[in-house]
Amino acid sequence: MNYWLVKSEPFKYSWDTFTIEKKTMWDGVRNYQARNSIKEMKKGDLVLWYHSNEGMEVVGIAKVTTEHYNDPTTDDPRWFVVDLSIHKKFKKTVTLVQMKQEELLQSMGLLRQPRLSVMPVTKDHFDYICKLGQTIV
DNA sequence: GCCAACGTTGGC
DNA sequence: GCCAACGTTGGC
Numbered sequence: 001m002n003y004w005l006v007k008s009e010p011f012k013y014s015w016d017t018f019t020i021e022k023k024t025m026w027d028g029v030r031n032y033q034a035r036n037s038i039k040e041m042k043k044g045d046l047v048l049w050y051h052s053n054e055g056m057e058v059v060g061i062a063k064v065t066t067e068h069y070n071d072p073t074t075d076d077p078r079w080f081v082v083d084l085s086i087h088k089k090f091k092k093t094v095t096l097v098q099m100k101q102e103e104l105l106q107s108m109g110l111l112r113q114p115r116l117s118v119m120p121v122t123k124d125h126f127d128y129i130c131k132l133g134q135t136i137v
Numbered sequence: 138g139c140c141a142a143c144g145t146t147g148g149c
Numbered sequence: 150g151c152c153a154a155c156g157t158t159g160g161c
Contacts, residue, residue, distance in 0.1 A: 007159090031144075052159060096160080115143060115158050 003126040004037060005048040005110060006062070006084075007117050015049055015059040015089070023065065023085040026118075027073050034118040038080050039068050046137065047084060048121060048129060050110065056096040058129055060089040061137065090133030104128050 006026060008014065018024055029035055045064040051057055062084040071079040099105045105128065109119040121129075130137055 009159095033144095056160075113143085114160070117158090 002040065002042065002045045003047070003121040003123055004041065004045060004064075005050055005058075005119050005121045007050045007052045010051045010054045014051065018049070018062070018084075018086055019089070023083060025072075025081050025083050027071055027081045029071075029079060029081070029118060031117060034116055035078070035080060037118045037120055038082055040120075041068060041082050043067060046087060046126065048126065055093070057093040058090065058099075058133065059093050060133075061087040061130070061135070063087040088135055088137065090130075090135050092132070092134045094129055094132045098132065099129070102128070102132070 013024065026038070029038055041064045043064055043066060047062040047064060048058050049060050049062050051059055063086075064082050065085045066083040068080040068082050070077060071081045073081075096110075099108065100111060105111065105125055108125050109116060109121065113119070127137075
């Protein structure tokens with residue numbers, strides 16, 4: 001079981017929309033590092049859902065429901081997508097400001113390479129953020 | 138709106 | 150294969 005973090009821009013696709021639709025195809029990744037993460041995702045992996053720009057906070061957890069497959073929004077065979085379904089909404093959102101203050105999270109990808117749209121998260125970081133979100137997985 | 142960080146492109 | 154120029158992202 002692996003853990004990840006994805007970033008969505010709320011005005012494009014927010015957690016609220018996700019809540020209504022229950023599942024989504026995570027498409028549009030056009031960055032090799034992010035793409036590599038997509039390729040490593042396995043069914044059942046858990047994914048932190050982060051809102052960039054507006055909010056700047058982790059709002060909940062999604063679950064990977066498929067292995068990666070070719071991105072149907074492009075003919076370019078280099079790009080892949082996975083499907084995500086809603087898992088749990090955080091009782092309390094965890095803001096970027098909050099995470100920056102946590103000693104334990106200093107080595108997190110989100111804080112070190114903020115521009116990646118999909119990134120791996122260690123189990124320790126994942127568990128800790130869930131705790132901050134007052135949510136038991 | 139600005140700017141830092143990073144990725145991509147293209148000329149050589 | 151190097152590197153300058155440019156584009157994009159996202160926090161502030």
